[in-house]
Every structure is written in C-alpha cells, then in structure tokens.
Amino acid sequence: MPSDVVVEINAKDVGLEKIASGKVREIFKVDDETLLFVATDRISAYDVVLENGISGKGALLTQLSAHWFDLIRTHIPSLQLHLISLSLPPTIPPETQPLLVNRSMQVRRHPILPIESIVRGYITGSAWAEYRASGTVNGMRLAAGLRESQKLETAIWTPSTKAEAGEHDENISKERAGEILGEEVAGRVEGMSLRLYEMARDYAEKRGILIADTKFEFGLDAQTNELVLVDEVLTPDSSRFWSAESYVVGRSQQSYDKQYLRDWLTSTGNRGKEGVTLPEDVARRTAEKYTEAYERLTGKAWP
Ligand code: ATP
Numbered sequence: 238m239p240s241d242v243v244v245e246i247n248a249k250d251v252g253l254e255k256i257a258s259g260k261v262r263e264i265f266k267v268d269d270e271t272l273l274f275v276a277t278d279r280i281s282a283y284d285v286v287l288e289n290g291i292s293g294k295g296a297l298l299t300q301l302s303a304h305w306f307d308l309i310r311t312h313i314p315s316l317q318l319h320l321i322s323l324s325l326p327p328t329i330p331p332e333t334q335p336l337l338v339n340r341s342m343q344v345r346r347h348p349i350l351p352i353e354s355i356v357r358g359y360i361t362g363s364a365w366a367e368y369r370a371s372g373t374v375n376g377m378r379l380a381a382g383l384r385e386s387q388k389l390e391t392a393i394w395t396p397s398t399k400a401e402a403g404e405h406d407e408n409i410s411k412e413r414a415g416e417i418l419g420e421e422v423a424g425r426v427e428g429m430s431l432r433l434y435e436m437a438r439d440y441a442e443k444r445g446i447l448i449a450d451t452k453f454e455f456g457l458d459a460q461t462n463e464l465v466l467v468d469e470v471l472t473p474d475s476s477r478f479w480s481a482e483s484y485v486v487g488r489s490q491q492s493y494d495k496q497y498l499r500d501w502l503t504s505t506g507n508r509g510k511e512g513v514t515l516p517e518d519v520a521r522r523t524a525e526k527y528t529e530a531y532e533r534l535t536g537k538a539w540p
Pocket residue numbers: 258259260261262263264272281319344345346347348349454456467468469
C-alpha cells in the first residue's frame with residue numbers, strides 16, 4: 238500500500254481518547270463538548286470496508302464537506318452546523334500533525350438522531366429496485382411508468398435506520414420515522430433535508446453535476462432542541478453524483494462517486510465480501526472520480 242494512504246490512526250499518536258471508529262472516520266474527544274472528526278482514506282461499499290484505501294480521499298471528504306458547510310451557512314443561516322473549525326487542537330503532537338491536517342474537523346458533539354435522512358431527486362439504487370418490484374419507494378406509491386434514473390416530479394424524503402456495525406440500513410416509511418423520532422422532530426428533519434437537497438441540487442446542476450440522492454445526519458441541540466446538521470455533507474461517499482452531460486433516462490448513469498467501485502465489486506462477485514483488496518487501477522479510477530466531483534463542485538483544483 239502506498240505510504241500516503243491512511244487507513245488507521247492511533248489514539249497514542251493523536252494524544253486524545255478515541256471514542257469511536259466508523260467505517261471511514263475516527264472520532265477523538267477534545268473536551269466534553271468537542272470532537273476531533275477525522276476522515277481516513279478507508280472506503281466502504283455495501284457496508285463493508287475494503288482492505289486498501291483511496292489516496293487523498295479522507296482530506297477530500299473533509300474539504301468538500303467544509304465547502305458545503307460554508308454554502309449552507311449562507312443559504313440557510315438558521316440551521317445549526319456541527320463544524321467548529323478545520324484547524325487541529327493545539328495539543329496534537331507536532332509529529333502527528335501531518336497525518337491529521339486537511340482530513341480533520343473539530344465539531345460540536347451532539348446526540349445523533351437514530352435515522353439516516355435520505356433525499357432522492359432521481360430514482361436509482363434501492364429505490365429503483367423497490368419501485369420495479371412494487372411501484373413504491375419506502376412504501377410510498379409513486380407515479381406509474383417511471384424509468385430507471387428518471388428525475389422525480391419533486392424530491393422525496395426516504396429515511397432509513399442507522400444500522401449497527403455489520404448490519405445493513407433498512408429503508409423505512411415516514412410513519413415509522415415519526416414513531417422513532419416523534420412526529421414533530423421527524424417533520425422538521427424531513428423539511429430541512431428537502432431544503433438542503435434543493436439548494437445543493439441547484440448549485441451542483443450549474444456545475445455539471447446531478448445529485449441523484451444524498452444522505453444527511455442530524456443531531457439535536459440539548460439546550461434548544463433545535464436540529465444540528467452533523468457528519469459529512471454532500472460528498473461522493475454520502476451522495477450519488479451524476480454527470481449532467483451524459484445523463485440519459487432508462488439506464489444506470491456515469492457517476493462521480495462509489496458507483497464505479499460498487500459495479501466492480503458486483504461484476505467480480507465480491508459484493509458484500511469481507512477482506513477484498515481493490516486492484517491498483519480500480520483504486521486509481523475511484524480517486525479520479527472523487528477528485529473530479531470535488532473540482533467541479535468547488536471550482537478549485539484538487540492539490
Ligand atoms: P458510513 O458513513 O459508511 O455509514 P459510519 O456511519 O460508520 O459509516 P463514519 O463516517 O465512519 O460513519 O463515522 C461517523 C460517525 O460519527 C457516524 O456514526 C455519525 O453518526 C457520527 N457523528 C457525526 N457527527 C457527529 C457529531 N457532531 N457528534 C457525534 N457523533 C457524530
């Protein structure tokens with residue numbers, strides 16, 4: 238593995254307590270209210286983490302999220318964001334700083350709502366599979382005769398459960414989300430997710446990218462009970478980004494996200510298997526797709 242690929246980060250080197258390790262991120266405690274949220278170069282698909290990482294991916298996810306947080310702050314100033322700063326806490330040992338720089342955010346720690354807040358503007362993936370089988374998406378009946386990748390009349394909110402490690406997220410109805418979160422909170426999550434998606438969709442479309450779907454996570458501010466947007470936002474890990482130029486209804490699309498990797502896993506019989514190592518060219522192509530998404534969306538060259 239090239240030495241510039243970072244798939245593991247030790248608490249000992251960081252000098253902070255590691256409080257969680259997700260599929261992609263490692264989370265350290267800075268103080269009672271603050272976390273250091275570090276994106277590694279790990280990549281997961283179909284809920285399994287691949288053996289090798291994608292060079293530069295962690296930094297790219299962090300920098301692209303930061304770009305969106307800035308835009309959201311401008312367009313939806315009433316929404317609280319978990320991002321505090323992209324700088325490292327001053328206690329990080331100098332020899333560890335190069336490992337963490339650019340891939341880390343200091344964020345406010347919040348209790349996380351136990352659903353994934355997914356918005357879809359186009360029908361693809363698990364939604365297309367359900368629609369094809371039953372004419373519904375998350376149990377909601379949609380217009381008859383939709384074709385694969387078709388743009389929906391209006392974007393829809395299709396929440397899912399947040400699976401424990403090793404389990405798969407499960408799509409749920411709005412009613413179920415209301416039972417889990419309470420009707421009032423669920424209504425706010427739906428409304429804010431749609432608003433975020435619409436803002437991002439219009440922004441990205443001007444830059445040649447269609448956001449087919451995306452996933453948000455929210456926390457609650459314990460004092461005010463207001464929603465807080467947490468986690469990564471509108472990255473190729475959390476979204477399906479399609480090329481606007483080559484978009485054609487009725488088939489799968491050319492994308493700037495994990496779809497290339499998912500297709501490789503499926504076509505080689507590796508879908509959902511543990512311990513899979515990506516061939517060098519698949520890792521490189523995936524990195525190129527992520528880079529292109531970053532460059533188009535930010536208008537900046539990726540270093
Ligand atoms: P995937 O994104 O592939 O589903 P994952 O859910 O395991 O993987 P990671 O991205 O590796 O997630 O880790 C991020 C974790 O941090 C998530 O469990 C998310 O809910 C949590 N998280 C995000 N923001 C905050 C926050 N401000 N406070 C507390 N926890 C947070």
